[in-house]
Amino acid sequence: MAIHKILFASLLIxxxxxxxxxxxxxxxxxxxxKGALDVTTKNRDGxxxxxxDKVTITWKLSxxxxxxxxxxxxxxxxxxxxxxxxVDRPWRKxxxxxxxxxxxxxxxxxxxxxxxxxxxxYTLERDIPTGIYFVRAYAVNETGHEVxxxxxxxxxxxTNLFSVQAISGRHASxxxxxxxxxxxxxxxxxxxxxxxxxxxxxxxxR
Amino acid sequence: MQVEGNGEExxxxxxxxxxxxxxxxxxxxxxxxSFAKPHMRAFHLSWFQFFCCFVSTFAAPPLxxxxxxxxxxxxxxxxxxxxxxVSGSVFARLVMGTACDLFGPxxxxxxxxxxxxxxxxxxxxxxxxxxxIMVRFFxxxxxxxFVSTQFxxxxxxxxxxxxxxxxxxxxxxxxxxxxxQLIMPLVFSVIQGxxxxxxxxxxxxxxxxxxxxxxxxxxxxxxxxxxxxxxxWAMHRSGEKQKDDVSKVxxxxxxxxxxxxxxxxxxxxxxxxxxxxxxxxxxFFDRFHLKLQTAGIIAxxxxxxxxxxxxxxxxxxxxxxxxxxxxxxxxxxxxxxxxGGVLCALLGQIDSLTLSIVVMLIFSVFVQAACGLTFGVxxxxxxxxxxxxxxxxxxxxxxxxxxxxxxxxxxxxYARETGITLMGIMAIACSLPICLIYFPQWGGMFCxxxxxxxxxxxxxxxxxxxxxxENEFTSH
Numbered sequence: 001m002a003i004h005k006i007l008f009a010s011l012l013i014x015x016x017x018x019x020x021x022x023x024x025x026x027x028x029x030x031x032x033x034k035g036a037l038d039v040t041t042k043n044r045d046g047x048x049x050x051x052x053d054k055v056t057i058t059w060k061l062s063x064x065x066x067x068x069x070x071x072x073x074x075x076x077x078x079x080x081x082x083x084x085x086x087v088d089r090p091w092r093k094x095x096x097x098x099x100x101x102x103x104x105x106x107x108x109x110x111x112x113x114x115x116x117x118x119x120x121x122y123t124l125e126r127d128i129p130t131g132i133y134f135v136r137a138y139a140v141n142e143t144g145h146e147v148x149x150x151x152x153x154x155x156x157x158x159t160n161l162f163s164v165q166a167i168s169g170r171h172a173s174x175x176x177x178x179x180x181x182x183x184x185x186x187x188x189x190x191x192x193x194x195x196x197x198x199x200x201x202x203x204x205x206r
Numbered sequence: 207m208q209v210e211g212n213g214e215e216x217x218x219x220x221x222x223x224x225x226x227x228x229x230x231x232x233x234x235x236x237x238x239x240s241f242a243k244p245h246m247r248a249f250h251l252s253w254f255q256f257f258c259c260f261v262s263t264f265a266a267p268p269l270x271x272x273x274x275x276x277x278x279x280x281x282x283x284x285x286x287x288x289x290x291x292v293s294g295s296v297f298a299r300l301v302m303g304t305a306c307d308l309f310g311p312x313x314x315x316x317x318x319x320x321x322x323x324x325x326x327x328x329x330x331x332x333x334x335x336x337x338x339i340m341v342r343f344f345x346x347x348x349x350x351x352f353v354s355t356q357f358x359x360x361x362x363x364x365x366x367x368x369x370x371x372x373x374x375x376x377x378x379x380x381x382x383x384x385x386x387q388l389i390m391p392l393v394f395s396v397i398q399g400x401x402x403x404x405x406x407x408x409x410x411x412x413x414x415x416x417x418x419x420x421x422x423x424x425x426x427x428x429x430x431x432x433x434x435x436x437x438x439w440a441m442h443r444s445g446e447k448q449k450d451d452v453s454k455v456x457x458x459x460x461x462x463x464x465x466x467x468x469x470x471x472x473x474x475x476x477x478x479x480x481x482x483x484x485x486x487x488x489x490f491f492d493r494f495h496l497k498l499q500t501a502g503i504i505a506x507x508x509x510x511x512x513x514x515x516x517x518x519x520x521x522x523x524x525x526x527x528x529x530x531x532x533x534x535x536x537x538x539x540x541x542x543x544x545x546g547g548v549l550c551a552l553l554g555q556i557d558s559l560t561l562s563i564v565v566m567l568i569f570s571v572f573v574q575a576a577c578g579l580t581f582g583v584x585x586x587x588x589x590x591x592x593x594x595x596x597x598x599x600x601x602x603x604x605x606x607x608x609x610x611x612x613x614x615x616x617x618x619x620y621a622r623e624t625g626i627t628l629m630g631i632m633a634i635a636c637s638l639p640i641c642l643i644y645f646p647q648w649g650g651m652f653c654x655x656x657x658x659x660x661x662x663x664x665x666x667x668x669x670x671x672x673x674x675x676e677n678e679f680t681s682h
Binding site for chain 2: 013088089091099129166167171175179181185188
């Protein structure tokens, strides 16, 4: 029976997906210790080009953060969307629940925590979309849960933002191939039409 | 010379064809695994071409998570492109019926397919939201090959099997909307694996549907044949079909209220199917945090149900007709379509991934069967204006998709899940007019046949005025 087959197939698909699907975390950003890390970014003036330009990111433990230092095991640094880049784009929306939050989708680096000042030169990757960004560093404990964070901008996410222009992904070779195949399609259509007319004329002459 | 349709070798004409045929040389059987010229070959060519057009039209949605980042699209842009992809075909479907009449289904469909292929190729070079909307708009015209498929099947297959031929051809064509959700992410990851960056890989991927579309059109032109006896243009039209007045045919089509009801109802089964094809991959990707390929597999399973669901709807309609006549067809259609609407409304409310997939699969079977059941009723609405009524219904399907995406899936007014629920509720409401369809010779859902005892013949002949009937008799 078709219905039984569908249900069985759907069960198989679901089991497959459950194994890919991660565990649910319901912690909220407000639970984390704010400003535990001092994060700063430095870059050249103007709009940065993805794939080419660099951002120098520096992070260290802040005065407020030193109280909870013992919990920090890893620092995860991420590239985050500023509010202007989130407008009318629900897939970049800020949610209070960390698991649902889509503000910081691009991983920059993850390093084990120590009490020094760290600095990296991050070259913007080629799959970074056009937008306005800031940097946030999460301090993660042994069980993999975020416990504290710091970011390179203020709470309102208005200061110290930088703009990135994505690569276009276009290539001259692709444009030429498109043109060739398109012309080929249209020309063959005309050829077939003319051929049909010719065959019809021959048939009528008989 | 009367040719029997049950395999008897009763005349020379019969030996010309691999399948048994009737007086018009239309096949009276349907052999799925045969490629025999011209009937089964026409079937396989037409469904495959329609399938390729569906693949191209819905090639963008499964890759949207990548495309939206490359082109910096907003939710509004994506919504507009979705609307554009199904709106072009509204007009094209209306015109395609006439084009088939004039040029034959082979040339009409191949012309459409080849002239929309450039839109698919040019997707590789777009750089802005406007470009995205334009390519989706023009590629979407190719969905009008639905009409040529139905037309071609009606020319090749006779009464008892034309329903199955039409249903399977349409269903397997619609399959493309599901197959593309699997094919495109797969092609994308292969190209990415070969070394291309994300924002280039998706562009290269579009050449695959483009090439398939071009070559399916070539196959139709080279191997296909309009009619069992030959091609339109190569044949000397023996005038067995009285040439009808186009304006009268159109008038009789559009003044038949049943055609408008089927158009509205089809808008809320096929229209819902098209809308889901456009939004479901992104929905699963965003709501359940899945990988692109995983979201694609789930989205694909919706469209892949078309393999058996739509033909099943057509066969179910024929089954109900055998026991309960037209009233059975109408009841079956209304119940299946309303159930589809209920399941759609439910889908948006579900938070669990597993349950969402299960509900979506059941929903897909019901909504696609409803499409098959629609075309179990449409052929009976009019004989004189069958093409017009079919074209109206087909176009109505796309109008439903346009409206639904415009109201519920444009921009960020409604969350996707709310949009899906509201779409289900609208489908339930727009299926109610099916209860109003009434045939004087067979009745409707709630009324029996007319007490005036109208026969089938009288109903169809009423489409001709007395004067026209006179001309028919005197000209013979």
